[in-house]
Amino acid sequence: MQYKSQAVAMPYFIAAIALFVAQILFGLIMGLQYVMGDFLFPTIPFNVARMVHTNALIVWLLMGFMGAAYYLIPEEAETELFSPKLAIALFWIFLVAAGLTVVGYLMVPYATLAKMTGNDLLPTMGREFLEQPLITKLGIVVVALAFLFNISMTVLKGRKTSIATVLLIGLWGLAIFFLFSFYNPHNVVRDKFYWWWVVHLWVEGVWELILGAILAFVLIKVTGVDREVIEKWLYVIVTLTLISGILGTGHHYYWIGTPESWQLIGSIFSALEPIPFFGMTLFAFNMVNRRRREHPNKAATLWALGTGVMAFLGAGVWGFLHTLSPVNYYTHGTQITAAHGHMAFYGAYVMAVLTIISYAMPIIRGRAANSNKAQVVEMWAFWLMTISITFITLFLTGAGILQVWLQRVSDSPMPFMVAQDQIALFYWMREWAGVFFLIGLITYIWSFFIPGEEKAKA
Amino acid sequence: MSEAFTTSTARNIFYGGTMFFLLVFLALTYQTEQVIPKRDKREMLADPMVVAGKKLWETNNCIGCHTLLGEGAYFAPELGNVVKRLGSKEAVMAFIQSRPTEGIPGRRSMPNFNFNEQQLKEIAAFLHYVSEIDTAKWPPNIQG
Ligand code: HEM
Numbered sequence: 352m353q354y355k356s357q358a359v360a361m362p363y364f365i366a367a368i369a370l371f372v373a374q375i376l377f378g379l380i381m382g383l384q385y386v387m388g389d390f391l392f393p394t395i396p397f398n399v400a401r402m403v404h405t406n407a408l409i410v411w412l413l414m415g416f417m418g419a420a421y422y423l424i425p426e427e428a429e430t431e432l433f434s435p436k437l438a439i440a441l442f443w444i445f446l447v448a449a450g451l452t453v454v455g456y457l458m459v460p461y462a463t464l465a466k467m468t469g470n471d472l473l474p475t476m477g478r479e480f481l482e483q484p485l486i487t488k489l490g491i492v493v494v495a496l497a498f499l500f501n502i503s504m505t506v507l508k509g510r511k512t513s514i515a516t517v518l519l520i521g522l523w524g525l526a527i528f529f530l531f532s533f534y535n536p537h538n539v540v541r542d543k544f545y546w547w548w549v550v551h552l553w554v555e556g557v558w559e560l561i562l563g564a565i566l567a568f569v570l571i572k573v574t575g576v577d578r579e580v581i582e583k584w585l586y587v588i589v590t591l592t593l594i595s596g597i598l599g600t601g602h603h604y605y606w607i608g609t610p611e612s613w614q615l616i617g618s619i620f621s622a623l624e625p626i627p628f629f630g631m632t633l634f635a636f637n638m639v640n641r642r643r644r645e646h647p648n649k650a651a652t653l654w655a656l657g658t659g660v661m662a663f664l665g666a667g668v669w670g671f672l673h674t675l676s677p678v679n680y681y682t683h684g685t686q687i688t689a690a691h692g693h694m695a696f697y698g699a700y701v702m703a704v705l706t707i708i709s710y711a712m713p714i715i716r717g718r719a720a721n722s723n724k725a726q727v728v729e730m731w732a733f734w735l736m737t738i739s740i741t742f743i744t745l746f747l748t749g750a751g752i753l754q755v756w757l758q759r760v761s762d763s764p765m766p767f768m769v770a771q772d773q774i775a776l777f778y779w780m781r782e783w784a785g786v787f788f789l790i791g792l793i794t795y796i797w798s799f800f801i802p803g804e805e806k807a808k809a
Numbered sequence: 810m811s812e813a814f815t816t817s818t819a820r821n822i823f824y825g826g827t828m829f830f831l832l833v834f835l836a837l838t839y840q841t842e843q844v845i846p847k848r849d850k851r852e853m854l855a856d857p858m859v860v861a862g863k864k865l866w867e868t869n870n871c872i873g874c875h876t877l878l879g880e881g882a883y884f885a886p887e888l889g890n891v892v893k894r895l896g897s898k899e900a901v902m903a904f905i906q907s908r909p910t911e912g913i914p915g916r917r918s919m920p921n922f923n924f925n926e927q928q929l930k931e932i933a934a935f936l937h938y939v940s941e942i943d944t945a946k947w948p949p950n951i952q953g
């Protein structure tokens with residue numbers, strides 16, 4: 352490790368993985384509730400499990416992004432972190448806030464939680480992905496601003512690389528767009544319109560900058576290709592991201608009461624969104640093929656390549672599948688959406704965070720790479736999780752096609768619940784694929800406990 | 810990539826392109842705000858029942874199981890058109906009120922939220938308001 356303060360990334364990475372486990376356990380609970388409706392009812396109703404599943408996902412990805420920034424910024428800026436103490440303090444604040452929020456979801460009825468936490472002062476709760484109590488949302492803002500202050504100061508006093516710049520723009524954008532979660536007009540159309548400024552402009556906007564920066568950093572390290580080349584690629588990719596993704600927001604404005612002109616704008620620009628993702632695939636493979644060194648960390652290289660491929664499949668291919676308005680008319684809000692959501696989140700953001708963890712953790716622990724045995728186990732985990740999510744996506748796509756057919760296309764459309772019964776087999780298969788995903792995740796965690804015998808100076 | 814295309818060229822295109830499309834997006838947002846009053850039935854928000862209903866919808870996390878105009882969870886039926894599907898606000902109220910506390914064995918069940926008469930009316934008023942929004946003929950049929 353080049354700078355001592357990079358080590359503050361470690362608690363962030365550990366907490367991220369712990370929350371990942373919670374996310375998957377609650378995913379499995381919901382998957383079972385899909386086929387055994389009374390499972391855990393009314394102790395943990397589906398909506399509660401869903402909040403834990405999705406909020407744990409978002410929070411652990413944020414933890415991963417922060418850890419990534421704390422690791423990568425000092426090395427890019429060639430200086431110690433502005434304040435390692437602040438980074439550690441923020442970690443505990445964030446972890447405790449996340450923990451209390453989950454306890455709140457599980458122990459108290461949601462309406463009571465809303466009352467207890469001041470939702471009456473400024474109602475922001477009860478909207479998908481933004482279910483957090485007001486105080487949690489404020490906590491997120493405080494932590495995010497203090498974090499941004501810390502890393503921005505680090506960059507200001509050090510070298511200003513393109514990777515650091517793109518990462519900073521991505522992270523600042525993340526914080527700024529989150530502010531729209533405090534805006535909740537009574538008008539449902541306007542509520543939905545600005546809700547997407549958080550959700551879409553995150554995953555198909557600023558988060559892609561963070562993803563690109565993480566990928567570029569790890570690729571420089573594991574391939575030894577010139578920074579000049581890599582940074583040029585990075586700029587091209589993030590340019591394509593934002594010129595397609597900003598107006599691509601229109602693909603959510605087809606059926607929510609917004610003007611019909613969005614059908615054309617949204618279809619055209621969101622149809623271009625797969626291009627930057629394909630750019631990332633080419634980027635990762637090109638750089639690895641042109642590598643100037645054999646980095647001992649083979650697992651990190653595999654994660655980086657995997658991110659390139661799976662982000663393109665999940666976001667690019669599965670996104671394109673339902674993004675044109677005539678198609679979306681039939682698929683909007685079905686299992687097709689869920690299929691895409693799973694592969695896109697996993698392929699882009701889960702894998703990006705696991706890439707930086709794979710690269711950085713051995714170094715923080717004092718070795719260039721883990722032992723061969725640990726890497727083999729980690730690569731097994733890579734394949735188990737990646738193949739499982741692929742099957743989850745395929746089964747949900749199957750379920751979605753049938754759902755669309757039975758409930759929306761056929762001459763005698765079935766009621767929702769009747770159609771759901773017809774496709775239960777697909778939900779069972781999804782649940783089994785989920786069990787394999789959990790096995791993959793356990794294997795992944797196990798790989799950290801395999802001793803590293805190859806001692807090399809990082 | 811060629812020598813003529815330098816990193817600083819790439820960076821300038823990034824800043825310029827982003828700013829340009831951000832401005833276009835803001836302009837389109839402004840234009841949307843100008844025309845949606847014709848589609849979004851905002852006059853119905855004058856009724857405090859509708860506003861109170863939205864808050865109940867949120868504080869009970871209905872979106873955690875249902876979709877509303879196609880957004881939300883996919884575990885339970887679309888509710889943007891439920892007043893039309895069940896035929897009346899009263900039918901919707903009766904459905905919500907009659908959910909068994911312990912659920913239905915083996916089936917996906919909806920919790921009983923113990924709403925009082927006033928709250929039931931508010932929720933129904935909210936769902937009625939949403940059903941009047943002009944959604945460009947979505948969903949394809951009454952089943953949602
Ligand atoms: C990594 C990037 C992406 C992630 C993480 C992601 C994730 C998601 C998620 C979670 C949803 C569901 C939102 C909800 O609950 O309402 C969604 C919806 C959608 N996504 Fe993506 N997405 C990504 C990229 C893309 C791309 C590149 C496209 C288009 C090419 C796309 C097209 C869509 C469409 C059309 C919907 C709406 C589906 C519906 O009408 O129900 N997504 N996305």
Ligand code: HEM
Nearest residue numbers: 378379381382688689692693696697701785788882883884
């Ligand atoms: C064991 C594996 C998993 C199972 C069984 C599972 C199950 C589920 C279920 C049942 C839902 C709710 C769908 C609905 O609203 O009706 C859901 C939503 C979601 N899950 Fe998972 N999940 C798993 C793993 C994951 C992973 C690994 C990720 C991310 C990488 C993820 C991300 C999401 C997202 C983003 C949503 C919201 C989707 C949307 O709104 O369209 N899940 N999951």
Ligand SMILES: [Fe+2]
Nearest residue numbers: 551555600602
């Ligand atoms: Fe989107």
